[in-house]
Amino acid sequence: MSSNRLNKLLLICTLCLSLAATGCSAQWISVALADLPVLTQMALNIATLVSNVHTGEQIDTSETAAIQNISSEASKDLMLLQQLYQGYKANPSVDSIRKIQNVITDLNTSLPALLQAGHIKNPALATRVSVAVNLILTTVNTFAALIPENAVRSSLQSTAAHQAAASRPKDLKRQWNQQVCSTTANETVDSASSVCPLQ
Numbered sequence: 784m785s786s787n788r789l790n791k792l793l794l795i796c797t798l799c800l801s802l803a804a805t806g807c808s809a810q811w812i813s814v815a816l817a818d819l820p821v822l823t824q825m826a827l828n829i830a831t832l833v834s835n836v837h838t839g840e841q842i843d844t845s846e847t848a849a850i851q852n853i854s855s856e857a858s859k860d861l862m863l864l865q866q867l868y869q870g871y872k873a874n875p876s877v878d879s880i881r882k883i884q885n886v887i888t889d890l891n892t893s894l895p896a897l898l899q900a901g902h903i904k905n906p907a908l909a910t911r912v913s914v915a916v917n918l919i920l921t922t923v924n925t926f927a928a929l930i931p932e933n934a935v936r937s938s939l940q941s942t943a944a945h946q947a948a949a950s951r952p953k954d955l956k957r958q959w960n961q962q963v964c965s966t967t968a969n970e971t972v973d974s975a976s977s978v979c980p981l982q
Contacts (some may be wrong), residue, residue: 805810812872815926820864821952822919825959828856832908832963840906849901850912856897857919860890864923880930887927891920915963922955 833847865885871879894916904911 786900788830805839812868814929815868816865816872817952818860818922818926818955819868821955822922823858823861823865823957825915825919825955826854826861828959828963829857829912831852832911832915842908846901846903846905846908849897849903850908853894853897853901853912853916856893857890857916860893860936861923877891882930883930884927887923890923894920911963915959918955918958918962 830851833842833850864883867879867883867886871883898913898916901912903912
């Protein structure tokens with residue numbers, strides 16, 4: 784193969800990769816910016832799981848504080864993440880991507896740690912808070928898989944990118960309502976969950 788043909792082939796491959804990366808970039812920003820407001824709503828709603836529990840069953844004040852801390856931390860980090868995505872959209876840079884990845888790493892570290900440290904004794908309430916945290920983290924991690932640097936590295940992450948593209952705000956709300964706000968055999972938890980569905 785002549786060096787001229789090889790150079791043309793390399794140029795074509797580079798252009799194809801460049802176009803693919805640009806397409807992914809627009810997709811990952813659109814998916815994240817569409818879903819982050821819903822995730823923030825979910826994070827805020829975690830606190831309502833305890834704030835509306837009937838007085839018939841005692842919820843320890845330390846449990847209430849732990850759940851409110853989870854809600855507060857998730858909300859704060861998700862709002863920051865939304866600002867970073869908007870900043871990247873306005874002015875793309877490697878530094879912006881690094882900051883986004885750092886916030887995602889912080890979420891993956893802090894929320895499970897807060898959940899574990901909370902020692903929520905009511906099993907139904909503990910399950911709901913855990914499911915809520917997992918739904919938020921799963922969605923945020925699908926955003927991470929869409930980031931151009933990561934999406935090019937692994938075909939597994941490419942699969943996650945396709946799943947995230949299908950995860951629209953309406954689907955997130957449906958998942959939240961089914962997984963976190965569905966009825967159980969526990970009247971106390973169900974009464975708290977009656978205010979948590981997302982519209």
